[in-house]
Amino acid sequence: xxxxxxxxxxxxxxxxxxxxxxxxxxAVFLFKNMEELIDFVSSKNKNRFEYSRYGNxxxxxxxxxxxxxxxxxxxxxxxxxxxxCTLPILTFLQSGDHIIFSSDMYLKTRxxxxxxxxxxxxxxxxxxxxxxxxLNAIQPNTKMVFIEFPTNPFYxxxxxxxxxxxxxxxxxxxxxxxxxxxxxxxxxxxxxxxxVVHSLTKYFSGQNDLIAGAIAGSKNYIEKIRExxxxxxxxxxxxxxxxxxxxxxxxxxxxxxxxxxxxxxADYLYNHPKIKKVYYPMHPSHPDYSIxxxxxxxxxxxLTIELDGNFEALKTxxxxxxxxxxxxxFASAESLLDPxxxxxxxxxxxxxxxxxxxxxxxxxxxVGLENKNDLIKDLEQALNKI
Numbered sequence: 344x345x346x347x348x349x350x351x352x353x354x355x356x357x358x359x360x361x362x363x364x365x366x367x368x369x370a371v372f373l374f375k376n377m378e379e380l381i382d383f384v385s386s387k388n389k390n391r392f393e394y395s396r397y398g399n400x401x402x403x404x405x406x407x408x409x410x411x412x413x414x415x416x417x418x419x420x421x422x423x424x425x426x427x428c429t430l431p432i433l434t435f436l437q438s439g440d441h442i443i444f445s446s447d448m449y450l451k452t453r454x455x456x457x458x459x460x461x462x463x464x465x466x467x468x469x470x471x472x473x474x475x476x477x478l479n480a481i482q483p484n485t486k487m488v489f490i491e492f493p494t495n496p497f498y499x500x501x502x503x504x505x506x507x508x509x510x511x512x513x514x515x516x517x518x519x520x521x522x523x524x525x526x527x528x529x530x531x532x533x534x535x536x537x538x539v540v541h542s543l544t545k546y547f548s549g550q551n552d553l554i555a556g557a558i559a560g561s562k563n564y565i566e567k568i569r570e571x572x573x574x575x576x577x578x579x580x581x582x583x584x585x586x587x588x589x590x591x592x593x594x595x596x597x598x599x600x601x602x603x604x605x606x607x608x609a610d611y612l613y614n615h616p617k618i619k620k621v622y623y624p625m626h627p628s629h630p631d632y633s634i635x636x637x638x639x640x641x642x643x644x645x646l647t648i649e650l651d652g653n654f655e656a657l658k659t660x661x662x663x664x665x666x667x668x669x670x671x672x673f674a675s676a677e678s679l680l681d682p683x684x685x686x687x688x689x690x691x692x693x694x695x696x697x698x699x700x701x702x703x704x705x706x707x708x709x710v711g712l713e714n715k716n717d718l719i720k721d722l723e724q725a726l727n728k729i
Contacts, residue, residue, distance in 0.1 A: 345412070345527060346595040352408040355390045355400060364404040366585045370395045397573050401581035405588045409547075409557050412526040413539050417565040419572070420557045420584060424522060424542025426577040427556030428452045431518050431538050431564075432487065434571040438464040440486040445472035445501070446699065447494035450687050452520070456489060472499040474506040481513060491520040492531055493635070496647045496683060496707045497700065498523070498624040500631040503638060507535025522546070527598040528640045538564055544672065546643075548590050549597050551675035553583050597712065601674070602641025604718070605710040609646045611719055617726045619704070620649040644710045645673050654703035656729040657682055661706070663725035666713055673709035678718060681707040 354364060372392040374380040383391050392398050402420050410418035421427055432455070436442060444456045446469050456467050466484070470476040472494050488510060493500050503519070510517050518538045519531040525546040531539050541547065543555035556579075558568055572578070602625075609623035621628060624635040625642035635642070650656050661669055667678045671686055681687075688701045696702075710718065 348411060349408075349592055349594055352404075352411045354404050354407060364401060364585065364588060367392075367395075367400045367581050369399075369581075395581070396576060396578050397569075399581050399584070401588075402579055402584045405584045406557070408588060408591060409526075409541070409559055412530075413521075413532060413559040414530050415532050415539065415559040416562045418557055418559040419565050419569050420543070420555060420579045420587075421572060422556065422577040422579050423554045424540075424544055424556040425451060425455075426572075427540040427542065427558050428489075428520060429455055430568050430572055430575070430577065431516075431540065431558060432456065432460065432465075432489065433575075434568045435516055435564075436460070436463075436465050436486055439466075439484060441466045441468070441482050441484045442487045442489060443468050443470060443477055443480045443485060444489045445470060445477075445491065445494055445499075447472050447497050447499055448491055449495050449520075450691070452489075452491075472501050474502045474509075477501070477506060478509055481515070485513065485515055487516045487518060489518045489520070491523065492529065493523050493624050493631075493639070493642075495523060496645070496681075496705075497622045498629065498631075498635075498642070498645070498647070500624050500635040500638060502634050503531060503534040503536065511535065523643055523645060524639060525594065525598055525643065527595055528602070528643060529638050532560070534638065537561070543587050545674035546594060546598065547587050549593065549674055549676065550586075550590060551672055551677070553586055555579050555583055555587055597674075598641065598643070600712055601644035601710060604715045605644050605646055606642060607715060608708075608710055608718060608722070609642075612646070612648055612722070615726060617651045617729060618648050619651045622647040643674075645707065646710070647705065647707045649702065650704040650706065650729065652704055652729050654684070657684075657704050657706060659729045660725050663728045664721055665724075666718060666721040667708070667725075673707075675709070676712040678711035678713055679709040681709065683707060 406418040468480045470480045516537050519536040520540045521531050522542045538560040541557045609626045612618045613621040623646040661680050667680050670679045683701050688696050
């Protein structure tokens, strides 16, 4: 079971049999003699180390855990969630290639795909997050589809299995950012994804006290990304890997609470007269509810609402909350409010914001681990003030 696998994952060999993996704050790993060095270079053993830009024992234990949870052959940890998103694109695409991505997506990822990689003559097409839209956008030079699962911030759920089956016919790589679901709620590889990426800052850490990312997939794909990043250097420090490894032991308990509490809060808000819309994938009102039930064990900690009011109402509501605090990110113990029109899209032209469905009354909410009745009371008193 998932809970047991979190506590007893595979680990690299440790002659001291430490209960918790050791932290190796070292850039250099020594060899006893030339014969040992030659054997290492010849065998390319991933559980023997030379220099921490290429691999570290602490990081390797975290990679084995993530691969185990995602049911993949291998995994690779990197310096941030953004590194996890950009490295597969930079590794597998080249000048003249084409990538498809969805319109509902973390803005920095979208900017990288839509704008930054133009410098390398890589073309892109943005489509609404539906299987049919993606397939209709395929071109002869399409080499990759990059999607979030669910998407952010409106939690659309793409019908993953038939999409992956069609993409394989065209030899198109499917990369899935599964940060919002976590391996507790879904394993995209089981439904045909080629690579799964995570911001480990979120559910794996659960504390909002570090920045890290991970990529999981076949040994072949992961090895190519690892080699490429050996040149780029988006490396995760061993001390950070250990903190994630330690925090991940409570992932299942936290996810269960997030799933149950957020669904209850989504239902409360859906029935509130001062809320126009609620977006939560496991709520029956969501347009992708039936698809979400096929793939997701739960909806996680995030929901997005549209208040029945203007920007002043949004400001009043956010300023009136006591438990919910204003800040980016999600999946920590603390509940957070993220008004995207200010937090992430302030410099995006209004015309473009509206195309992304980001309005002056849109608010993303991250439900933490506080008592659910206290959270509902806080939302209620804040809503009464608008």
